[in-house]
Amino acid sequence: VSLHGGPPGPDDFVVRDRTDPAPGPGNTAVVVLACTAAALGAIGFAISLFGTASPAVLGTSLAVAFAALALAVRRSFAAVYPRIEALEHRKAPEGRSDRLAAVQPITRRTLVMRLLAGTGALVLLALLVPVRALAVRRAGVAEDTAWRAGTRLVDDDDQPIRADAVPTGGLSRAWPQGVARQELAAVILIRLEDAVAEPPTNLDWVVNGSLIAYSKVCTHAGCPVALFQAERGQLFCPCHQASFDARRGATPTFGPASRPLPQLPLGVDADGYLVALGDFTQPVGPPVG
Amino acid sequence: MTPLMARLFDALDERVHIAAPLRRGANKVFPRHWSFLLGEVAMFTFGILVVTGIFLTAFYRPSIEPVLYTGSADLFAGRQLPAAYESVVRLSHDVPGGLFIRRVHRVAATVFIMAISLHLLRIILTGAFRKPREPNYHLGLVLVFLAVASGYSGHNLPFDLLAGTSLRILYSFLQSIPWVGAAVSQWTFGGEFPTGDLIPRLYVVHVLVLPALLAGGIGMHLYLVVKQTHTQFRVPGVDARTHVAGEPMWPYQFATSTVLTLVVAALLAVAAALVPWADVDLHGPYLIAAATNASQPDWFLFWIEGALRLYPGWEWRLLGTVFSGLFVVGVVMPLVVGALLFAYPALERRVVGGRDDAYHHEVQHPLAVPFRLGFVVALVTFFAILTTAAGHDVIARLLHAPIESVTLALRIAVLVLPPLAGFGAAAYARWWRRRYR
Numbered sequence: 210v211s212l213h214g215g216p217p218g219p220d221d222f223v224v225r226d227r228t229d230p231a232p233g234p235g236n237t238a239v240v241v242l243a244c245t246a247a248a249l250g251a252i253g254f255a256i257s258l259f260g261t262a263s264p265a266v267l268g269t270s271l272a273v274a275f276a277a278l279a280l281a282v283r284r285s286f287a288a289v290y291p292r293i294e295a296l297e298h299r300k301a302p303e304g305r306s307d308r309l310a311a312v313q314p315i316t317r318r319t320l321v322m323r324l325l326a327g328t329g330a331l332v333l334l335a336l337l338v339p340v341r342a343l344a345v346r347r348a349g350v351a352e353d354t355a356w357r358a359g360t361r362l363v364d365d366d367d368q369p370i371r372a373d374a375v376p377t378g379g380l381s382r383a384w385p386q387g388v389a390r391q392e393l394a395a396v397i398l399i400r401l402e403d404a405v406a407e408p409p410t411n412l413d414w415v416v417n418g419s420l421i422a423y424s425k426v427c428t429h430a431g432c433p434v435a436l437f438q439a440e441r442g443q444l445f446c447p448c449h450q451a452s453f454d455a456r457r458g459a460t461p462t463f464g465p466a467s468r469p470l471p472q473l474p475l476g477v478d479a480d481g482y483l484v485a486l487g488d489f490t491q492p493v494g495p496p497v498g
Numbered sequence: 499m500t501p502l503m504a505r506l507f508d509a510l511d512e513r514v515h516i517a518a519p520l521r522r523g524a525n526k527v528f529p530r531h532w533s534f535l536l537g538e539v540a541m542f543t544f545g546i547l548v549v550t551g552i553f554l555t556a557f558y559r560p561s562i563e564p565v566l567y568t569g570s571a572d573l574f575a576g577r578q579l580p581a582a583y584e585s586v587v588r589l590s591h592d593v594p595g596g597l598f599i600r601r602v603h604r605v606a607a608t609v610f611i612m613a614i615s616l617h618l619l620r621i622i623l624t625g626a627f628r629k630p631r632e633p634n635y636h637l638g639l640v641l642v643f644l645a646v647a648s649g650y651s652g653h654n655l656p657f658d659l660l661a662g663t664s665l666r667i668l669y670s671f672l673q674s675i676p677w678v679g680a681a682v683s684q685w686t687f688g689g690e691f692p693t694g695d696l697i698p699r700l701y702v703v704h705v706l707v708l709p710a711l712l713a714g715g716i717g718m719h720l721y722l723v724v725k726q727t728h729t730q731f732r733v734p735g736v737d738a739r740t741h742v743a744g745e746p747m748w749p750y751q752f753a754t755s756t757v758l759t760l761v762v763a764a765l766l767a768v769a770a771a772l773v774p775w776a777d778v779d780l781h782g783p784y785l786i787a788a789a790t791n792a793s794q795p796d797w798f799l800f801w802i803e804g805a806l807r808l809y810p811g812w813e814w815r816l817l818g819t820v821f822s823g824l825f826v827v828g829v830v831m832p833l834v835v836g837a838l839l840f841a842y843p844a845l846e847r848r849v850v851g852g853r854d855d856a857y858h859h860e861v862q863h864p865l866a867v868p869f870r871l872g873f874v875v876a877l878v879t880f881f882a883i884l885t886t887a888a889g890h891d892v893i894a895r896l897l898h899a900p901i902e903s904v905t906l907a908l909r910i911a912v913l914v915l916p917p918l919a920g921f922g923a924a925a926y927a928r929w930w931r932r933r934y935r
Contacts, residue, residue, distance in 0.1 A: 221525040222746060264598040268771020272764040279760035286753040293750070297527035297742045301630065301727040303857055343685040382787055392666075392691060395787035425787050430806060430824060431670040431691075432663060433787040448663065448793050449807045450891050450901055463902050465823055467811035495670040496813055496822035498679035 222295035232288040240288070243281035250274030354493060355388040356473065356485040362386070362398065362422065369482045372416050375400050378439050382425060385485065393493045395425040396473050397444065398483070399437045399455050409458035414475045416483065422473040423459045426494040427451055429466040444470065467496065524748035529730035533620045535758055540613035541716060542759045543606045546766065547648075548709060550603040557593055559585040560701035562657055562694060573779060582657040582697050583783040590777065597777070601770035607649050608775075609766065611798045614645050622842065622874055624861035626729045629854075632843045634722040639839055641715045644708055646798055651704040653796050656776075657697060662784025663793045665700075666691055667806075671828035676819040692786065729861045738860035794888065801880075804887030805831055808909050838877075846870060868927035876920030883912045 250273035257266045361369045362383040369386060379399035384390060401419045406412060415421050423444065427434050432448035437455060443462065444453040451466035453459040459470035471493055474486035499507065511517045528534070561581040567574040569588045579587065589596040618638060621627055627635035654661040669691040672683035688695030733743040745751050774780070795803055809823040838845075847854055850869050864871060886893070887908045894901040 221521075222527050225743070258594050262594040262598070264601055265771045267595060267598040268601075268767045268769075272767035272771065275760045275764035275767060279757045279764065282753055282756050282760065286749055290749040290753075293746055295527050295744065295746050296736065297525075297744075299727050299738075299740055299742050299859060301857075301859065302725070303630070343688070344681065390786045392786045429811075430667045432666065432793065435788075448667070449803075450905075451811075461811050464905070465806060465809050465811055467813040467823065495673060495824055496820045497673045498676035498819050498822070498825060 222297040226294040228292040240284045243277045246277035247274045354394040355385040356488045358487045360385045360485045362483040372477045396422040397425045398422045402439045422475045423470040424493045428468040526747045527742045527744045528751040529744040536617040543610040546606045557589040560698045586656040600776045604776035605769045623864040626861050628858040648708045656778045658778040659781040674824035800888035801884035804884035865927045865930045868924040871927045872920040872924030875923035876916040879919040880916040
């Protein structure tokens, strides 16, 4: 076996410079110490997996094992092998190579070959049609949410909301009653303090002069509009800091949103609970191309 | 070699001639420069990602069906959680070493993408992409894309609050594509966000499609490096066109790679010990219409997040469709940056080289070609400003400045500073060339 036993031949490399190792007297001791530390680290890692297995202990013991092993590799190679600076002939491909098959056609029956290529392409295209299955289950479109005239608003615990019991500042989330949570139907219910709604807010959909429900899906990138700053009358999206003027139909005031948050037609039913008067009249969520 | 191993080796060699290629490998000469090791770090972290990833798949459940949590974390006792999130919490709390391995996987992904990015910077700055290595450069760019896609898909698998928010934004990006947005988003997600198909699809992409493509691509990348040979910096007395100077693979290049691998492994272990990467308890499960203030993607997507924050609320209605800021930032901008990088070798040849058609095996000092340095500095500045902008609310808070002013300043900066920095760097390189040549 001469894996790397023989001297380098012309197929290998030419040695330009060679430095034989001159390990100091302490080198073996360092290797032994490093190997001991590495073994202890590995054993510590294995044992701690049977105990608490806390990442801190696992990581520290493994790091000790790896780092000590690195030192051991470095020192032992430096003690055993000469450093070689070598020169290898570069055999990178240059210019053009011999190309194409040795056998050439005897006639120029181009029509036959084109027919063959075309049919092959057709067969491959047919194999792509199953991808169409992705399109089969296309649920609703963005304009269509679960809100209908008379649908009550409920909170996160599915409790209907009395118009006279909305807490100061409003509710961060409200949903259509009796429908599974539909993202596009989520609204943020706000109660204006010391301010009155102005157009372009639809004033017919403002309850008790202060309650307004806007779509909770930001018209910028679809994050939930989470924050209502009552003193500034601003609605605020935490993802990209889009802000909307809650008093003026949630028109964008600053940041990246280009459209107002759609306003939910809001009213009160005979029992004093908040209801929708219909679905949103504007598309909900970010612009669809 | 022990006698038994030697006999086995000889038996194999007599049948398939294993010694010859091994000898070629052992005696292959590697140029000696630290920057040539960045790619090795990337390759090694990919290996760690595969191994730790296989461990994680043994416990992960790709589903958002609500299940009752019965594990040991008090925070979630008796709660219904999405199955994916539940399995990740269980893996973190009830599988010995589970949390540690999740953290290693996460930090290795970060180091993987960092190493790839630095490797790419090295390749561009030193001109290693020039003829005959353009195909490998282009393959490398594809690998960058695959790595980022892997990072993104993996980040979202736990279906925690950040993951759900990040997927919602991807859904919005797809929706924003003119004319076909509604169809593309619903085909991709299997209906209106969030759907039950989403996580299983993401799962197969993350654990099968992307790793297979990455492994194949990395293999091809290395094959081309061997076939086309390494570039090298100038070595006195060596003609780089005919010879490679450096150290043979065996023993010292092997030792260097091993030490490097072990040191990176040790650093990953320390990072996983100290930093709560991937501790998804901190965010909670994804709930429809819930969000938190610190919603951020992974760092390597900050530039897109930052651009989302800076782009004004402009949309154009044209030809029966809408061109929104989302489309410009989430689709057009990454494509333009990718195309610029892809076209760069041809661009440089046209602008600088006078249609230079020679073979280049010697790499250059980063200051050697002013146009190239300017291009890289402008691009890096662009990335840096957008990455900063991803935290513009934090900056506003730290500076006690209104968010509006910070946004405006960053909008101006992202338009003005990249060209300024690029021209400045090119001018410096020109001065340096006159001074030292």
